[in-house]
Amino acid sequence: MQIANITIPLALAILFAGNASAQQVVKIGTGSPLSGPSAHLGKENENAARMAIDQLNAKGFMLGGKKVKLQLLSEDDGGDPKQGTAVAQKLVDAHVNGVVGHSTSSTTVPASKIYNDAGIPQISPAATAPAYTRQRFPGAFRLVASDVKQGSTLAKYAIDNLKARHIAVIDDRSTYGQGLADEFVKGVKGAGVNIVGREFTNPNATDYTALLTSIKAKKPDLVFFGGLDSVGGPMLKQMKALGINAMFMGGDGICNESLPRLAGDALGEGKVVCAEAGGVTGPQEQAMLEFRTRYKQQFGIDIQMYAPYVYDAVMVMATAMQKANSAEPASYLPELKKIRYEGVSGTIQFEPNGDLKDAAVTLYTYKGGKKLKITVVR
Template sequence: MSRRKLLVALSYVLFACVSVTRTVQSEEIKSVKIGIAAPLTGFSASNGKDEENAARLAFEEANAQGLIIGGAKIAFEIDGQDDAADPKTAVLVAQRFVDENVSGVIGHYNSGCSVAASSVYRRAGIPQISPTSSSPSYTAQGFETTFRTISNDDQMALLAANYSVEQLKAKRIAVIDDSTDYGTNLVTEYVKAIQKRGAQLVSWQYTTANSIDFRALLTTIKGLNPDLIFYVGQDIQAAGLAKQIRQLGIRARFMGEGGFTNEHFLQLAGQGAKGMLSWEYGLPRDRMPRAAELDAKLKARFGVGIVQFAPLAYDAAWAMINAMKASDSTDPKKYIKALRTNAFDGVTGTIAFTQTGDLKNASATLYEEQGGKWVALAVEKTTAK
């Protein structure tokens, strides 16, 4: 072989090696760890698992798309942790995520847990998007790492109070909260609002997040003959409360807030749910864009469709994914800026955040139990302050 032919042959070999190297580099897979925190045991387990399933589904869908971010193919790796609806446990979970160097966190479910864990994420610079933590104190801290895809409790309290006094014509109102950060704050704002509208607060009773027997406090309330009982807490407790209200022959209307509008609640409450009213965050499912599609996907993947807050969790996950795509980075310090400026059409509507991390435009719906089903009575739009 002549020297010229040898050089040509070697150049072809070198070109082929370079091409193979480039191909391997372009197909490099970068693992990006994401934390999902929710109560997977205890009273809130059904809603916690609902949140985890939806967020996990979103990241699995992103993996299936073969996303290229920062020049590398991205593979999201999910670490789902049980915070047991306990703020102390939530802090431990948050520190675990920090130690694992996660790029973002979806959660927590309970406001008390989100507030407790948020300072851990802030110190580490890790974005936290809660689908369900509605306490104003969560974003009022001014942390650049806190976001949510749900409206806050101050807005919900005003809507519930206005309907209670203006539409139900309730003049004597008793309230019960579960002594959590979430329950106490919402009831406090509700009480302020009903009193401002001329209604009388006849009783303010407290329970705990683990209570199952409410007869003592309900007996006190019964003697005061209220027009309306307003309760904030978890769905399992509310089901027991609804049963005991009827068993004691209390005639007051029962209005709740806390994720009650699901089949699980109706099964637990039985006849106790008859005629109950419940305020819920977001639009009715039949008015949510793509909710039916999400329900079908969840059933196919996990065997269970939407329980309650899955659409909010799914949108929270895609908010994080879309911010990474927009910034072309999975580095929290880089994509967090895109979280505040990026907007997209999610399952629950347009997802866009204010500078405090609140949802810019949110909705709330009042439901009534009618014949074993929840029927939407009113839909109100809310705007973050």
Template sequence: MNRRHCLLSLAVCALSAQAPLTRAAEPKVVKIGFVAPLTGSVARVGKDLQYGAQLALDEENARSPTVGGAPVKFVLDVQDDQADPRVAMQVAQKLDDDGVVGVIGHYNSGCSIPASAVYHQASIAMITPGSTNPQLTKQGFRNVFRTMGHDGVGGVVAGRFVVEQVKARRIGIIDDSTAFGQGLADAFERGVKEAKGSIVRREFTSDKAVDFRPILTTLKGRNVDVIFFGGLDAQGAMVVKQMRSLGMQAQLFGAGALKSNAFLQIAGTAGEGTQDLEPGPALDKLPAAQEFGKRYKARFNQDVELYAPFAYDAALAMIKAIHDANSLDRKKIVDSLAKVTVTGVTGKIAFDPYGDLIKPPYTLFEVRQGQWKSVRTLGGEGGN
């Protein structure tokens, strides 16, 4: 080898030796699970929740986050529980096997409750942005949290409101026999009784039913002036349409699941005057929520459907807990989440010892001229 070739080889070796020192370290992938129904009748709600959580992760990744001094990239591990409790437990186990450090989900209370036991055994922090059955956080699991008020509060508030403010005298109840619908109706009934109101009839259906006329005919015969529906938006819209087809003048009232674009599309003009007491503040009047809506639409080319802000805030709380713990250890994240405080789209996120939101607000919405309009906020730090 001549002198020229020798010098060239030495230069190449020197550059090769320096390359690893100048190349930026690749960020470690950190998986956060997400679970909701992404197929079936409420898939649109599941996708809305998914996009809310994804937006939070996208915005965090743009800040080049680090944990323990090392760069990380947060990735959403998305699973479909099909609103089926058995599938929910299966995907919960899959997320454990995937090595997620936390989970945003589930949507349906009937899925969240059994899945939470899987996460508890694996010490995985779980934040639901949509499950409101009180039983979820009554199990004593330290790893379970939620970013909206539960039905044990909201249902009672709704029951008292219908008696004291709506002045309903003869109230009928229909629930869909799910953990969500039945639990909500139970709480509503308790609120009515606390306010000394009168429930003249309670009826039961299923979350697959489409014909409510036999039940409505019975309630019509009891001269009800308000019907409370414990169930989801699409069925609630069918209930109100069939009420009008039977000539019923009673008002339909919900608590936590009627307010959606789908309800407006299905119910049409029959939905006018329907009221729904939703967990959370009046997002249509909050600048932070309006700005969120713009960012959401720019990213996903669609408007917020229903609960995306609560999923966004759940992801914010999870990320904040990871940073506060400065660790990817599951148990440390659970401990950190119990003490986390963060201001999100829906307001202040902080949890009580059970994992429930502290001072949760509820907002009354009414369908006016074909649109959901906020009327007043009850409870919370700034509510009436």
């Protein structure tokens, strides 16, 4: 008997040979806010992850002497904790080999338990909440400084450089915003500083008149905000409208290229000081500049914040897999723990709890509508 002029034994041999040579697919999951007020940051992170995976595939990614295809599974967590856990479960059910994400602390922390229970390594390129690594999950890592470092660095600058003595503190009640504000308050305590008010809003609010009016009566020389640019920008506008002339300070949530657009002329000249949970100096600056150039060439837009850290997170995970000659989480996790990788964001090594070793914080201000570096602190 013949099938299409091929004998059955020969047809079976061809079929089995094809199956034997089928290329292995390694799935990398990522969760970012691709919708909602922080979608501009989430899309950047998705772009950077895709950029890294495309580059690795183009070079021919190998594991154990065999070519492997990397596949990105990108999901929208909306920056919402409940949606974030749903995304985490979806990625676990899809049998991802590792996760780069999430982008916000509010989604990263609750999602991390789901990944931990499934034994899937997770590298967050942007979550700064101390709670993330304080859980001591063996597969949880981050590529940026935590809010402990951010808050203390901003506090020291507010006291030593800005000479702030009467400070109002506002946060958006998110895991990130409240945590950062708490760390800032810890940093200024005992330094002759008077916290004249501690107010809060929420990430979806648009009117801050009541809390700002209360703050204005207390005559602060600095307003510290723990939250994102989608609130920080409009808040600056309303501060100007109310005649509040205080300096404005915040963390990485506001410290990006979108703030001038969101704040308009309320941004002022050198009125805003913010921190980015990362930073490079010396020879590493050239590598960062080259990456920024490549990103803009590919996507037609400038980097706003954490694209280099997302890119490096993918590269670090892929490198650990290659060192282990396996994409199985249990096999490459030990390599991830002891890795030393020279990335575009600097040297990457992890502390036993998953925090980045020797993490940097970069302080910025804005002049002429442009974000300008003040200094890098380690």
